[in-house]
Amino acid sequence: MRDQEPATPRDAERRLSTKEAAELLGVKPETVYAYVSRGQLGSRRGVGGRGSTFDAEEVEALARRSRRGGGTGPGGSGGELSVRxxxxxxxxxxxxxxxxxxxxxxxxxxxxxxxxxxxxxxxxxxxxxxxxxxxxxxxxxxxxxxxxxxxxxxxxxxxxxxxxxxxxxxxxxxxxxxxxxxxxxxxxxxxxxxxxxxxxxxxxxxxxxxxxxxxxxxxxxxxxxxxxxxxxxxxxxxxxxxxxxxxxxxxxxxxxxxxxxxxxxxxxxxxxxxxxxxxxxxxxxxxxxxxxxxxxxxxxxxxxxxxxxxxxxxxxxxxxxxxxxxxxxxxxxxxxxxxxxxxxxxxxxxxxxxxxxxxxxxxxxxxxxxxxxxxxxxxxxxxxxxxxxxxxxxxxxxxxxxxRPSGLYVGPKPSRTPPERDTGGPTGHS
Known part of the structure; x- marks a missing residue:
């Protein structure tokens, strides 16, 4: 992940807020930070240390890759993992x-x-x-x-x-x-x-x-x-x-x-x-x-x-x-x-x-x-x-x-009842 360096006023003109990045990517703001944690997107602190800003060109490139992959990221359907x-x-x-x-x-x-x-x-x-x-x-x-x-x-x-x-x-x-x-x-x-x-x-x-x-x-x-x-x-x-x-x-x-x-x-x-x-x-x-x-x-x-x-x-x-x-x-x-x-x-x-x-x-x-x-x-x-x-x-x-991508669990729904012990068949235990 990039160093979280404070952005200068000139940098801010070319950078996007978290909300703007999320809208461009078509995802929730939390997902934008997931991209940062996975190394797919760099971020910097905004002026005054409030919020994060993102390079507009980098966000647009990630959006293009996501559209080509048919999803919105590594956890989405058909998304791509990208690494700088x-x-x-x-x-x-x-x-x-x-x-x-x-x-x-x-x-x-x-x-x-x-x-x-x-x-x-x-x-x-x-x-x-x-x-x-x-x-x-x-x-x-x-x-x-x-x-x-x-x-x-x-x-x-x-x-x-x-x-x-x-x-x-x-x-x-x-x-x-x-x-x-x-x-x-x-x-x-x-x-x-x-x-x-x-x-x-x-x-x-x-x-x-x-x-x-x-x-x-x-x-x-x-x-x-x-x-x-x-x-x-x-x-x-x-x-x-x-x-x-x-x-x-x-x-x-x-x-x-x-x-x-x-x-x-x-x-x-x-x-x-x-x-x-x-x-x-x-x-x-x-x-x-x-x-x-x-x-x-x-x-x-x-x-x-x-x-x-x-x-x-x-x-x-x-x-x-x-x-x-x-x-x-x-x-x-x-x-x-x-x-x-x-x-x-x-x-x-x-x-x-x-x-x-x-x-x-x-x-x-x-x-x-x-x-x-x-x-x-x-x-x-x-x-x-x-x-x-x-x-x-x-x-x-x-x-x-x-x-460390997140797993997309598709198994059986969690049950409060523990599975029963298998005692039948030639491989069963008495």
């Missing part, structure tokens, strides 16, 4: 990190440089992240103990938890301490993954180190540049489900390792994080069949949604996909997969306008570089770790435990 953030803005078919075009940042700077920008608002040219050997050793031992069929997210989550146990300063939530954790945790996660190439060297930019964990194909500058750009493009994307989980954990003052673990846990679900692998398998099937038509028909017949197409936040093409496709066009080995991806889009969008999203672009990259279907999930999780920590840092600066 300075990190990512998604606007039409573009998105921005701290006010800078995210695609331009990702195509001009390394993943580590973009992460630093997201965390601090400053660029550190040439920065690389390194991990202490003690942290890597603990994480590797934990990951090596997992069965071979463990997923990338399993390995990363276990590595994060193991690394936390090796850090006695993990409960220090000051900005400098959390940034220090971030700069060592991300390379620790990568180093803990089993390498595919045995001749790998754990040095240089993070993308080079991650490459050896994704494929046995020899790295070249063009392909590693695609990987590095993909990592930078995926650093953050506003309040996705995993990011919200991270902010809830940070709101409860969980340390950064635990907050990241919360995000990784959400990625285990099939609706967030798995789409890249599904698009990878679809693309391989189209390449094997020679045409998208019969493959798309079979997917639709089975009642499945076509992965890699459309995005609820972009009316047109996902800007992340557009940036990756541009880079992939410079790689000769990617040409067949690019053609298959275009075939998928053309076939599926015959009646309804659909555009490629970042999952399809990642699938083109992973299939053309000899990677497994789980590689996109690994790329996504490693990349998004930086964004999760940025959101955790923001949340540490807010009021603790503010991520």
């Amino acid at each position: 953030t300075r990190l990512t803005l998604i606007d039409s078919d573009r998105y921005y990190f701290r006010g800078a075009d995210a695609v331009e940042l990702a195509t001009r700077h390394t993943y580590e440089e973009v992460a630093e920008w997201l965390w601090t608002g400053r660029l550190r040219p040439g920065v690389t992240f390194t991990a202490p050997e003690s942290s890597v050793a603990v994480a590797r031992r934990a990951v090596d103990a997992l069965p071979d069929h463990a997923s990338p997210t399993d390995r990363l989550r276990v590595a994060a938890i193991a690394a936390a146990t090796a850090d006695p300063l993990r409960f220090d939530l000051s900005e400098d301490a959390v940034l220090g954790t971030a700069r060592t945790l991300i390379p620790t996660l990568v180093a803990a993954l089993p390498p595919v190439r045995l001749d790998h060297i754990d040095a240089g930019p993070l993308a080079h180190r991650l490459w050896a964990r994704l494929t046995g194909v020899e790295a070249d500058e063009a392909r590693v540049r695609v990987l590095d750009t993909a990592l930078a493009l995926l650093v953050d994307h506003d309040l996705a489900a995993s990011t919200l989980a991270v902010r809830v954990a940070a709101s409860a003052r969980a340390h950064a390792y635990a907050a990241v673990s919360s995000g990784l846990g959400v990625l285990e679900g099939p609706l967030h994080g798995a789409a890249g692998g599904l698009a990878h398998r679809l693309l391989l099937e189209v390449l094997d069949t020679g045409s998208a038509g019969p493959v798309i028909a079979e997917e639709l017949r089975a009642g499945r949604r076509i992965p890699g197409l459309g995005h609820r936040l972009y009316p047109g093409e996902d800007p992340r996909a557009r940036a990756l496709f541009t880079l992939l066009e410079e790689i000769p080995h990617a040409a067949p997969a690019l053609a298959a991806a275009r075939d998928i889009v053309t076939t599926a969008a015959r009646h309804t306008p659909l555009h490629a999203n970042v999952d399809l672009a990642l699938a083109v990259f992973t299939t053309s570089c000899g990677m497994s279907s789980s590689a996109a999930e690994t790329v996504f999780a490693v990349a998004r770790t930086a964004g999760w920590i940025a959101h955790a840092l923001e949340e540490y600066g807010e009021r603790p435990l503010r991520m």
Whole structure:
């Protein structure tokens, strides 16, 4: 919640009273204060310390979001939870990190440089992240103990938890301490993954180190540049489900390792994080069949949604996909997969306008570089770790435990009579 600073006369001209804010939002005055307590709205004391005032533009933005959601807030029907953030803005078919075009940042700077920008608002040219050997050793031992069929997210989550146990300063939530954790945790996660190439060297930019964990194909500058750009493009994307989980954990003052673990846990679900692998398998099937038509028909017949197409936040093409496709066009080995991806889009969008999203672009990259279907999930999780920590840092600066929505009880009405003890049936107690 914002500091309750007294408003100046000039501020008051641009601010609304509680009554005016409530009328604009279409809610009761008590609900306005509920929005403040949940971090959805900032407030200041009025002149003379009487009442509260609210930024008119912020109230209008909340009203627009409420109208789009079909409700009047988190407790209403169809309402949206909104959280103030300075990190990512998604606007039409573009998105921005701290006010800078995210695609331009990702195509001009390394993943580590973009992460630093997201965390601090400053660029550190040439920065690389390194991990202490003690942290890597603990994480590797934990990951090596997992069965071979463990997923990338399993390995990363276990590595994060193991690394936390090796850090006695993990409960220090000051900005400098959390940034220090971030700069060592991300390379620790990568180093803990089993390498595919045995001749790998754990040095240089993070993308080079991650490459050896994704494929046995020899790295070249063009392909590693695609990987590095993909990592930078995926650093953050506003309040996705995993990011919200991270902010809830940070709101409860969980340390950064635990907050990241919360995000990784959400990625285990099939609706967030798995789409890249599904698009990878679809693309391989189209390449094997020679045409998208019969493959798309079979997917639709089975009642499945076509992965890699459309995005609820972009009316047109996902800007992340557009940036990756541009880079992939410079790689000769990617040409067949690019053609298959275009075939998928053309076939599926015959009646309804659909555009490629970042999952399809990642699938083109992973299939053309000899990677497994789980590689996109690994790329996504490693990349998004930086964004999760940025959101955790923001949340540490807010009021603790503010991520506490009210439950809308729909169970049986309270009864004065206690329920009778069940004594019948084979499971009953005598």
